[in-house]
């Protein structure tokens with residue numbers, strides 16, 4: 001069922017709060033991959049607050065939907081979402097990056113409840129997702145697997161090996177997202193290693209492909225529901241996004257791939273996110 | 279062998295520049311004189327500090343995107359066609375993600391590719407285990423033809439990069455992230471691949487170290503001298519392969535107690551390389567290895583991790599004190615062998 005206007009408004013409010021949380025964690029951590037966390041926030045919000053079938057009180061629930069953050073450097077974003085969902089206390093995030101904290105820039109699935117795979121080295125997540133989805137099929141389970149990739153990450157050959165396998169095994173319970181913010185560390189994706197025509201590449205690999213505005217909840221919702229209804233093929237949802245989305249001075253800036261912020265800048269960032277609203 | 283140290287080179291202050299920044303600058307100098315030199319990276323031009331090279335020689339930089347296997351395969355092809363590729367990426371990706379390309383494309387074909395592996399050990403502490411690399415020395419030294427160097431600081435990095443150009447075949451140089459303290463005061467101390475540097479003379483025990491552990495070993499030696507009156511020899515074994523057997527055996531014979539310290543798993547690294555030499559010699563000595571005790575690293579700032587894994591001054595002091603009391607089967611004929 002498409003998201004209602006009311007649901008969309010509430011997801012948008014949630015995303016504003018989560019983006020502010022991510023800013024807080026960036027301050028506590030002494031620096032984080034904030035740009036790419038902000039660009040994927042709306043997809044994460046739609047998943048965790050509407051579509052994912054999970055039980056935060058029981059992170060290991062066998063029938064839960066799986067979510068793999070293949071662009072593992074977005075850990076600061078996922079960590080904030082999982083705290084808000086109640087997997088653990090937000091207070092724990094004050095120790096982010098500190099000695100022996102369970103939380104480092106790239107989340108360790110053995111230490112952080114709710115993290116289905118330890119990622120951080122790019123190009124691993126989609127293969128693990130294919131394996132999870134095959135595991136579900138083999139065990140006649142109906143849960144779904146979701147995987148979120150960076151666009152720069154799609155330079156990795158292993159992504160395409162997984163793409164081939166997902167098509168070969170006709171894994172229609174697998175839905176992947178590409179956070180198409182057009183940026184990587186050293187610059188814009190098309191300048192460093194061009195990806196276009198990206199949608200056609202995925203189609204040529206046998207995937208059902210949807211291209212959407214990754215900050216528009218009606219489109220995110222429709223794409224996920226379309227993927228859930230698709231039979232016989234995996235779906236790739238290419239989410240056109242803005243790196244640093246929500247924080248005016250970070251938007252579309254290469255230098256905010258990874259950055260640190262003090263409390264003064266954090267206040268500015270939050271003002272930009274909430275724009276007076278909350 | 280051509281001198282790599284001394285006044286013929288530009289001097290880059292290791293107290294103000296990171297190891298990787300020095301690498302970028304030295305590579306510029308080398309590239310002025312050698313048109314074969316090209317620089318490659320995989321979306322880590324900024325992190326591996328080859329920006330200065332890129333500004334100066336934009337045509338000679340190849341940033342292949344986030345694709346490390348392709349990166350090393352391309353470097354192999356370039357070397358085959360007569361270029362001299364310097365490839366920089368984080369050590370985790372250079373030694374694990376692209377291992378087979380490094381082994382089969384580069385080492386097996388004995389190609390002239392120089393690998394600059396940054397963020398070695400736990401130097402990228404907060405990033406967590408995916409971005410730590412405490413396996414690379416073990417991996418790289420098991421590749422035939424590969425020369426493995428772990429410079430102590432920025433000064434030694436400059437020397438190692440210059441020496442790598444003169445040495446035919448593949449070379450792996452492991453750097454930190456850039457906030458490590460420096461040991462040397464300049465680069466003019468007679469660096470040579472495969473020759474350990476004696477940092478401190480000593481007769482009671484020898485601490486063998488590489489990378490950032492050299493600085494900490496030197497600090498520990500001072501403290502042990504002042505507080506315990508112990509005479510500690512400190513060897514900077516910057517080249518893990520080919521290793522300086524002579525310096526190691528001299529240390530065994532002179533001091534009979536050997537502690538090896540490295541920012542690496544205790545399995546397979548410098549400690550194991552030193553143990554190989556000692557075991558083959560048939561000499562007994564008190565021996566210990568310090569590093570990560572075969573575990574995945576914790577998250578945290580590098581200083582905290584160095585302290586946790588006993589790679590810092592205090593940790594080394596504690597281990598030296600312990601090793602001084604360790605019993606071993608002494609062989610009294612040794613004195614004759616000098």
Ligand SMILES: Cc1ncc(C[n+]2csc(CCOP(=O)(O)OP(=O)(O)O)c2C)c(N)n1
Pocket residue numbers: 033035036037039071073120121122123149150151152153154179181183184185243257320321322344346371375
């Ligand atoms: C295998 C591997 N190579 C290199 C890196 C270093 N790295 C971390 S983030 C990043 C850029 C990622 O770009 P993208 O996937 O587009 O993510 P986003 O822009 O959304 O943050 C790189 C190269 C890594 N984590 N893993």
